[in-house]
Amino acid sequence: MSILVDEKTRVLVQGITGRMGAIQTMHMLKAGTKITAGVTPGRAGSRVEGVPVYDSVEEAVAEQEINTSVLFVPAPVAEASCVEAIDAGLKLIILITEHIPTQDTMRIRAYARSQGAVLIGPTTPGVITPGKCKVGIMPTHLFAPGYVGIISRSGTMSYEVAGMLSTEGIGQSTMVGMGGDPIVGTGLVELLELFQKDPETKAVVIHGEIGGTQEERAAAFIREKMKKPVIAFLTGKVAPEGARMGHAGAVYFGKMGSMENKVKAFREASVPLAESPGEIIGLVRKAL
Amino acid sequence: MGKPATMKPQVLAGWWGKAGDIQFANTPGEAARIVEGILKMPIDGQTVVEVLVEERPTIQKEIYLAIRVDGAAGGPLVTASLERLGDIEVEAAHPEKVACQHADVFRGLQAYQARKIAKSLGFSGDEAVKLADQIYRIYQVYARWDALVAGFNPLVMTQGGNFLAAGGFLEIDDSALFRFPQFRELSLSRILDPLAREGRTIGVSYVGLDGDIGVICTGAGVGMATVDLISKYGRPANFLETGGGITEKQLADVMRLILKKPGLRAVFLNMYGGINPIHEGAKGIVKVIREDKVTIPIVAKAIGNFQEETWKTLEEGGVTVIKTIPTDGAVEELFKRLKK
Numbered sequence: 001m002s003i004l005v006d007e008k009t010r011v012l013v014q015g016i017t018g019r020m021g022a023i024q025t026m027h028m029l030k031a032g033t034k035i036t037a038g039v040t041p042g043r044a045g046s047r048v049e050g051v052p053v054y055d056s057v058e059e060a061v062a063e064q065e066i067n068t069s070v071l072f073v074p075a076p077v078a079e080a081s082c083v084e085a086i087d088a089g090l091k092l093i094i095l096i097t098e099h100i101p102t103q104d105t106m107r108i109r110a111y112a113r114s115q116g117a118v119l120i121g122p123t124t125p126g127v128i129t130p131g132k133c134k135v136g137i138m139p140t141h142l143f144a145p146g147y148v149g150i151i152s153r154s155g156t157m158s159y160e161v162a163g164m165l166s167t168e169g170i171g172q173s174t175m176v177g178m179g180g181d182p183i184v185g186t187g188l189v190e191l192l193e194l195f196q197k198d199p200e201t202k203a204v205v206i207h208g209e210i211g212g213t214q215e216e217r218a219a220a221f222i223r224e225k226m227k228k229p230v231i232a233f234l235t236g237k238v239a240p241e242g243a244r245m246g247h248a249g250a251v252y253f254g255k256m257g258s259m260e261n262k263v264k265a266f267r268e269a270s271v272p273l274a275e276s277p278g279e280i281i282g283l284v285r286k287a288l
Numbered sequence: 289m290g291k292p293a294t295m296k297p298q299v300l301a302g303w304w305g306k307a308g309d310i311q312f313a314n315t316p317g318e319a320a321r322i323v324e325g326i327l328k329m330p331i332d333g334q335t336v337v338e339v340l341v342e343e344r345p346t347i348q349k350e351i352y353l354a355i356r357v358d359g360a361a362g363g364p365l366v367t368a369s370l371e372r373l374g375d376i377e378v379e380a381a382h383p384e385k386v387a388c389q390h391a392d393v394f395r396g397l398q399a400y401q402a403r404k405i406a407k408s409l410g411f412s413g414d415e416a417v418k419l420a421d422q423i424y425r426i427y428q429v430y431a432r433w434d435a436l437v438a439g440f441n442p443l444v445m446t447q448g449g450n451f452l453a454a455g456g457f458l459e460i461d462d463s464a465l466f467r468f469p470q471f472r473e474l475s476l477s478r479i480l481d482p483l484a485r486e487g488r489t490i491g492v493s494y495v496g497l498d499g500d501i502g503v504i505c506t507g508a509g510v511g512m513a514t515v516d517l518i519s520k521y522g523r524p525a526n527f528l529e530t531g532g533g534i535t536e537k538q539l540a541d542v543m544r545l546i547l548k549k550p551g552l553r554a555v556f557l558n559m560y561g562g563i564n565p566i567h568e569g570a571k572g573i574v575k576v577i578r579e580d581k582v583t584i585p586i587v588a589k590a591i592g593n594f595q596e597e598t599w600k601t602l603e604e605g606g607v608t609v610i611k612t613i614p615t616d617g618a619v620e621e622l623f624k625r626l627k628k
Contacts, residue, residue, distance in 0.1 A: 020533070020563065027593075076466055098531065101434050101464035102357055106393040109362045125562060137532075137563040139592040142613075154509020156560045163591060163613040180508055182357050182436075207509060212359040235512035238497060238519045239527070246493045246508025246529030248463065249359070276517055278616035 001200040002129035002174040003149070003191075004092060004120070005068065009133045012060055012090070013038040014071040014081050016048045021072035024096075024137050025049050028070075031134040036064040057088040068092040070126065070135045078122065079104040086117045094135050095121035095185065102248070105183045112185060119185025123247065124177035125155030136177065138162075146171015148284060149195040151188060152207035153180050153214075153247065157235065160277050161205055168281050170288070173201040180209070180247030188218040192226060203229045203287045205280060210236030211250045211257040219265035229287035232266050233274040234259060291343050293319055296455060297326045298338040312344055345454065346447040351409065353423065354439035355391075355430045364391040366427065368405050372442070397427040415449055422451050434464030483526070483548060490541045492530045499523025501622070502546040502555040504539075504573075506530050506564045513615055514558045521623045525549050532563040539572030547582065554585045556622050557607075558615060561592025570598045574605030585625050589618035 011028070015021040016038025026049050029035055035051050037060040044055040054060040057069070069085040071078065071094070078100045085093055093112060100108075100122045112119040120127055126136015131145035138155065142163035150165075150172055152158035158175055165172060176191050178184050188206065195201045208215040215234070222230050236245055236252075237259050244251045252258045266273055272287070274280040295311050311326070313319035323339050330336070352372050358365035368387045387408040391397040402420040411419050422443055430438035441455040465472055479485040487494030493508070501518050502525050505511035511529040518524040526546055530538065546555065557573065559566045570590065576582065589610040590598045599609045608625060610618040 024563070075463065099463040101461050101467075102436060103364075103393075103431070103434050103461070103464070106357070106363050110393045113362075139560070139562050142591070152509065154507055154512075155562060156505070156507025156511075156558075157509025157513060159560050159562060159592065160510055160513070160613060160615065167613060182359050183362055184359075187360075209509065209512060214359065217360065233513075235509055235516055237512075237516040238524065239512065240495065240497070243495045243527075244493070245495060245512050245527055246531070250508060250512065276520075276614075276616045277513055278614040 001198050002132065003194040003198050003201070004118070004127050004174060004176065005129050005133040005135050007132045008067075009034065009135065010065045010067050011035045011135055012057065012064075012066045012069045012085070013051070014057070014069055014085065015073035016040055016051065016053055017043050017046065018072055018074075022048050024072060025051060027137070027140065028134055031128075031140040032132070033134050036066055057084045057090070061088045061090070066090065068094065068135060070094045070096060072096055075100045079108050082108045082119070083111060086112055086115045091117045093117055093119045093185070094124065094126050095119060096124060096126060096137060097121070098123045100181070102182055105181060109183060109185050120176065121179045121185055123181045124179040125158060127174065127176050129174045130172055138175070138177075142166060143175065144171040147173055147200055147202040147288070149173050149198070149201040149204040150175040150207075151178055151191045151195075151204065152176075153178050153209045153249070154207060154235070157207045157233075157277075161207060161233070161280055164277065164281055165205075165284065170281075170284060173198060180249050182212060182249040184214075188214040189221045192218060192221055192230070196226060196228060201228065203231065203284060205284060206230060206232045208232060208234045208262060209247065209250045210234075210239055210245065210252045210259055210262070211247070213257070215262040216265040219269040219271060222271055223269035230271050231274060231280060231283045231287060232271050233277065233280055234262055234266075294342050294344045294454070295319065295322050295326065296340040296342075297331055297336040298340055340455065342454070345444050345452055347444045348447055348449075349445040350442040351419065351440060351445070352442045353426065354437060355427060355435070356437045358390065361390055363393045364397070364430065365389075366391060366397060366401075366405065366423070368409060368423070370409055391427065396431050397424065399424055402427070415445065418449075418451055419443075419445070422453070426456075429458065433458065434461045434467060435459055436461050483545060486545050487528065490538060490545065492528060492538070492542055494545065495527040497524045497526055499525045500551050500553045501525055502549065502552050503558075504528050504530070504542055504546060504555065505558045506534060506560055506566065506569070510558050510560060510615065514556065514619070517615055517619045518556065521619065522626075525552055530564070530569075534564045534566070534569045536568045536572040536575070539569035540576050541572075543573050543576040544580070547576070547580070552584060554587065554622060554626055556619065557586070557588035557590070558618065559588065559590040559592075559598070561590070561594050561598070564592075565594065566590050566592060567594040567597040567601065570601040573607070574601055577605050577607070585622070587618065587622040587625060589615065
């Protein structure tokens with residue numbers, strides 16, 4: 001088992017003929033992901049890495065088995081592309097695209113929810129269930145199959161956590177990149193709920209950042225409902241107030257979104273906090 | 289203007305500014321002296337370059353209103369109060385003083401919701417209708433200009449029962465600038481740190497810090513973890529995150545950018561090759577080391593696709609390369625080298 005993606009996942013790549021879409025399609029295929037179709041308007045009939053390209057999601061869905069879409073489309077057309085996938089009946093949308101206007105993201109998120117679709121991202125590295133399926137841009141060799149779930153607000157930090165665990169012989173059930181924007185399709189609490197229900201996940205590592213209140217809400221959820229061990233690592237200690245630290249969502253004003261609030265929330269929920277990336281390993285070993 | 293005036297320094301300092309910053313004048317001479325004083329006095333480290341001078345209204349009531357993104361609800365939240373509350377925690381502690389309405393992301397704030405805010409602030413009759421109209425309009429501005437935040441600071445009700453925006457704020461989403469190319473230059477000019485401004489033109493995110501270890505990272509999460517770790521042993525000079533899609537030229541520009549900070553003792557690179565071709569980036573770094581004859585220690589950790597090629601390029605350029613994953617070990621190595 002795993003969450004969100006597994007051997008039954010059949011992937012559509014929206015924006016497959018773009019520079020990034022084409023390269024990442026190659027990497028995903030190499031990782032064993034079953035990509036059945038791609039979409040770029042006006043490019044029907046061509047192929048990328050042997051994958052057939054269609055003009056629209058509707059046409060791709062009519063001819064191929066598809067249950068998940070991953071998007072590498074430019075930010076200005078992200079909203080329209082997500083709506084197209086949702087209208088074609090797809091229930092898992094993984095939005096890799098960065099720099100989407102926040103008001104667009106709000107509408108994408110609300111529309112996905114109203115149609116019963118799960119949106120991951122935007123600004124996400126994607127989702128990987130090592131050994132089974134990779135829908136995203138993460139370096140495959142850093143991941144190994146196993147029993148630890150990872151949720152991260154950052155791509156690079158998720159690679160570091162997975163890479164360290166794999167080196168130590170600790171595999172991962174699924175890694176989900178939650179995304180670094182102020183609005184995310186699926187939040188920390190919802191992802192913890194999924195890992196809670198997954199029988200193969202024995203512990204979860206969370207990488208949180210300054211900004212927003214997701215970590216605080218997750219801490220409350222862990223205290224009240226989570227039955228599996230959770231280890232947290234937080235970044236942004238030295239960030240000056242009001243500075244956006246690379247991610248649009250990694251910014252705090254006053255106490256709102258501050259490191260102080262998040263540390264306090266996790267301590268109150270008795271969640272072990274790693275002081276540095278290296279400390280995560282010891283805490284995971286202890287939890288297992 | 290021949291009437292008593294209000295003078296308000298305009299700075300990019302949060303939403304509400306500070307009460308003490310506003311001053312009043314009765315004569316043109318007095319106004320000139322005050323404005324001169326304001327221009328000489330930095331606020332939150334910023335030199336004031338703009339002062340809003342307006343007729344001093346006869347204030348009956350003040351309404352502070354903000355529209356912001358509520359991550360938990362996934363949509364815009366409008367809050368209003370008769371007091372300058374500002375800090376969200378303070379607002380949470382006094383829910384009786386704050387009127388809140390969530391706007392629907394598709395239909396926007398509805399007129400009835402604006403009227404509800406006006407009523408719960410204690411307005412009635414004509415005054416409530418006029419206030420609701422102002423609230424509705426500022427929401428239209430927020431939506432029209434793809435804002436992250438917008439608000440009145442404050443909206444005042446004059447003795448005559450009219451409403452006047454005495455101050456306001458609007459932060460347009462940088463990601464929406466493709467819709468408003470007319471603001472690109474303005475947006476750039478509003479970045480006060482010249483190095484951060486240069487970072488924006490190169491297409492990376494730079495935040496100046498007060499230390500002497502230059503930092504380059506290819507992702508925000510690892511970038512933050514890196515500056516946090518460096519601050520355990522010393523002081524980072526900057527946070528810099530390239531985002532996806534680096535090139536040889538971009539990393540050369542980035543390297544030259546961080547080397548501009550005076551007194552730098554070392555440079556630390558933390559790179560992951562997922563979406564980023566780090567072997568291309570490495571060529572840019574080495575090019576600058578050679579061309580600009582960089583002599584301070586450069587330590588790099590590089591992991592991911594094309595890592596062997598990246599290591600080779602960096603080592604040939606004289607960079608100390610760390611090939612293991614935890615950033616902890618790489619930062620420790622950097623400080624060991626600095627002690628020698």
